[in-house]
Amino acid sequence: MSTAGQVIRCKAAVAWESGKPLSIEEVEVAPPQKNEVRIKILFTSLCHTDVYFWDAKGQNPLFPRILGHEAGGIVESVGEGVTDLKPGDHVLPIFTGECKECAHCLSEESNMCDLLRINTDRGEMIHDGKSRFSINGKPIYHFLGTSTFSEYTVVHVGQVAKINPEAPLDKVCVLSCGMSTGFGATVNVAKPKKGQSVAIFGLGAVGLAAAEGARVSGASRIIGVDLNPSRFEQAKKFGVTEFVNPKAHDKPVQEVIVEMTGGGVDRSVECTGSIQAMISAFECVHDGWGVAVLVGVPNKDDAFKTHPVNLLNERTLKGTFFGNYKPRTDIPAVVEKYMNQELELDKFITHSVPFSEINKAFELMLAGEGLRCVIRMDA
Numbered sequence: 126m127s128t129a130g131q132v133i134r135c136k137a138a139v140a141w142e143s144g145k146p147l148s149i150e151e152v153e154v155a156p157p158q159k160n161e162v163r164i165k166i167l168f169t170s171l172c173h174t175d176v177y178f179w180d181a182k183g184q185n186p187l188f189p190r191i192l193g194h195e196a197g198g199i200v201e202s203v204g205e206g207v208t209d210l211k212p213g214d215h216v217l218p219i220f221t222g223e224c225k226e227c228a229h230c231l232s233e234e235s236n237m238c239d240l241l242r243i244n245t246d247r248g249e250m251i252h253d254g255k256s257r258f259s260i261n262g263k264p265i266y267h268f269l270g271t272s273t274f275s276e277y278t279v280v281h282v283g284q285v286a287k288i289n290p291e292a293p294l295d296k297v298c299v300l301s302c303g304m305s306t307g308f309g310a311t312v313n314v315a316k317p318k319k320g321q322s323v324a325i326f327g328l329g330a331v332g333l334a335a336a337e338g339a340r341v342s343g344a345s346r347i348i349g350v351d352l353n354p355s356r357f358e359q360a361k362k363f364g365v366t367e368f369v370n371p372k373a374h375d376k377p378v379q380e381v382i383v384e385m386t387g388g389g390v391d392r393s394v395e396c397t398g399s400i401q402a403m404i405s406a407f408e409c410v411h412d413g414w415g416v417a418v419l420v421g422v423p424n425k426d427d428a429f430k431t432h433p434v435n436l437l438n439e440r441t442l443k444g445t446f447f448g449n450y451k452p453r454t455d456i457p458a459v460v461e462k463y464m465n466q467e468l469e470l471d472k473f474i475t476h477s478v479p480f481s482e483i484n485k486a487f488e489l490m491l492a493g494e495g496l497r498c499v500i501r502m503d504a
C-alpha cells in the first residue's frame with residue numbers, strides 16, 4: 126500500500142538536548158512539499174559534524190533535533206514539481222545542495238549553491254519554514270536539510286544525488302560527506318600529476334580519503350603528517366608511504382618536509398582544522414608549482430599568516446568545500462568509481478551498529494576509535 130501523501134510514523138533518534146544520548150522515539154514525518162522528496166533511509170553513518178552540533182559548543186544550540194547527514198536510502202514519494210526523482214530511486218542525501226539555477230550552480234568552477242549551500246542554523250524546510258518532523262504535534266528540528274537519523278526523512282530535491290541502484294548503500298553512504306570531501310580535495314583541487322609527491326596533514330577520515338585520492342592519482346610519495354602517532358599504522362592501508370610527526374622535530378614541520386623532498390612536495394592537502402597545520406601545509410609545497418589545499422574548518426578567530434614572498438615564489442593556496450563536487454551532477458560518478466573498483470571505500474568502514482545502538486557510534490567517535498561507523502536502520 127502506498128504511503129505517498131500520508132503522514133508516516135516511524136522511528137527516529139532525537140537529540141533533546143546538547144551532549145545527552147539520543148533517544149529513539151516514534152515521530153510523524155509529513156509528506157514532501159514542493160521540490161521535496163521523502164526518503165526511506167537504509168544506512169547512515171556518523172561524522173564529526175553530527176557530534177559537533179550534538180555537543181553544541183560554539184554554535185547556536187537548536188533542540189530537539191534529528192541529526193545525521195551521511196546516508197543512503199530509497200525515495201518513498203516526491204512532492205510537487207519534482208521531475209528528476211521517483212519512488213524507488215536509490216539516493217544519497219547531501220548536506221549541501223545544487224539548485225541548478227543560481228550563478229554558482231551555472232558556473233563550472235563552484236559548488237557553493239546560493240539557495241542550498243550548507244546552513245547549520247536552519248532547522249526547517251526552505252519551502253514554508255516548517256519542520257516535517259513532529260512528536261504529538263510538537264515540531265522537531267531538521268539538521269543540514271538531511272536529518273538521516275530517522276527511518277524516513279524529507280529533503281529538498283537539490284540535496285539528493287540519484288545513484289546507481291546496484292551500488293551497496295551500506296558502503297556508498299559514506300560518500301555523502303567525509304569521503305567525497307577528502308577525495309575531491311585531492312583529485313579535483315590539488316590535482317597531483319602521476320608520479321608527484323603529496324603531503325596530507327591530518328590522518329582522520331577526511332585526510333585518509335585525501336590520501337586515497339593521491340593513491341588513485343598515481344602519486345609517488347604520500348607523506349602523512351599527524352600529531353597522533355597512533356594514526357600512522359592505519360594510514361599505511363591507505364597508501365601513505367612516509368610519516369612525519371611535527372612533535373618529533375625541533376624545527377617547523379614544513380622545513381622537515383622541504384628537506385625530505387629536496388625543495389618541497391608538489392601538492393599538499395590540509396585536513397586538520399588547525400591553523401598551524403594550514404600554514405605548514407602551504408609553506409611545505411615546492412616553489413614554482415606547488416599547490417596547497419585547505420579542507421579543515423578553522424576556529425572562529427584564526428588568521429592565516431605567511432610571508433607574501435611564499436606566494437610570489439609561485440606557490441598556490443586554495444581552499445575547498447565538499448571536495449568541489451556538485452552533489453547532484455558529480456556524486457553519481459563518484460559512486461561509479463567505487464563500482465569500477467577505482468576508489469576503495471570498505472576500508473573506511475571500521476564499525477557497524479544497529480539503529481537501536483546509535484549512541485555507541487557516538488561513543489566510538491568520542492573515543493577516537495575507527496573511521497566510520499555505519500548505522501543499520503532496519504536492525
Ligand code: NAD
Binds near residue numbers: 173303399420423
Ligand atoms: P579528525 O579529527 O578525525 O582528524 C583530524 C586529524 O588531524 C587528527 O588525527 C589530529 O591528530 C590531526 N591534527 C590536528 N592538529 C594537527 C596539526 N597541527 N598537525 C598535524 N595533524 C594534526 O577529523 P576529520 O573528520 O578527518 O576532519 C578533518 C577536518 O576536515 C575537520 O576540520 C573537519 O571539520 C573538516 N571538514 C571539512 C569539510 C569541507 O568541506 N571543507 C567537510 C568535512 C570535514
Ligand code: ZN
Binds near residue numbers: 227237
Ligand atoms: Zn544553486
